[in-house]
Amino acid sequence: MAGNFLEIVELASGEIVLRRSGDxxxxxxxxxxxxxxxxxxxxxxxxxxxxxxxxxxxxxxxxQGESSARAEDLAEDRVLH
Known part of the structure; x- marks a missing residue:
């Protein structure tokens, strides 16, 4: 199940990273x-x-992903009953 969660870690260098947990x-x-x-x-x-x-x-x-998906749905011909 490694990689399904994200973690925020402060490295020894002082940088803060977002990475997959267990990566x-x-x-x-x-x-x-x-x-x-x-x-x-x-x-x-x-x-x-x-x-x-x-x-x-x-x-x-x-x-943005949701907005893009909605725009694609609207661009297609749809039949509503």
Whole structure:
């Protein structure tokens, strides 16, 4: 069942990555890094902010996919009874 879930991990380098949980090569799907100035401004809440940013991105991808599917449905001839 590895790879069915996503996880957010802060690496030793300070980068925050989104990757598939249990992925053997640990290849990140997305990488986010905050400058030390940004981390200071966020007062240690950078992981929470990263989670919100990743969530927003994934929600937008999902929304666009739904819009695209609806547009394809409307482009086809349909018979309604």
């Amino acid at each position: 053997e090569d640990n290849k990140p799907l997305l990488t986010l890094s905050f400058s030390s100035e940004a981390k200071s401004f966020l007062q240690g809440n950078h992981l929470g902010i990263a989670k919100v940013m990743f969530d927003a991105g994934l929600n937008e991808v999902s929304r």
